Amino acid sequence: MTAYLTSTIRQAGIVLAFAVSFAALSATPSLAYSSEAQQMCTGDAFRLCSDEIPNISKITACMMKKRASLSTGCRAVMDRDLAQKSNKVAAQ
Template sequence: MTRNRTIATLFALATTAVAFQTSPGFAFSPEAQQMCSGDAMRLCSSEIPDIPRITACMVRNKAQVSPGCRAVMDREHAAAAAARKREAAAQ
């Protein structure tokens, strides 16, 4: 059971990292963890435990993720992009 929990945690972190791949300072979203863990396990299990590879796998397979996961990924990616744009404008 502990091994499965560890694997699930790694997937949750990796899938959330997809949304923040260019903004490493952001915290992991509980919503992304909840919505994307199953997709990460289904699509990217061969990449465990390498979080950057899991992240890349999720990006490559975005068309195959569940609608809920895709919506969270899109929303969080848009928020990260807006934050980067604000930072660039402030400089």
């Protein structure tokens, strides 16, 4: 029972840290990602970059580095969000 409780608390902590990280990403203009990206990429971030949680810049770098391993949906949403961000920067 204690091992199960410890595991559950640890998982809840990881989920919370990841949620805070993505919230901060969304609040940071240079690293803003849509809620759709958050939804599509959370599983990939846990699968590929869980060691980097809760460090936002390291999660972002890890996701970019492992882009080829991202799920199709996550990769498409991240590409779209990055293109939109690039267009905004170019327009300024």
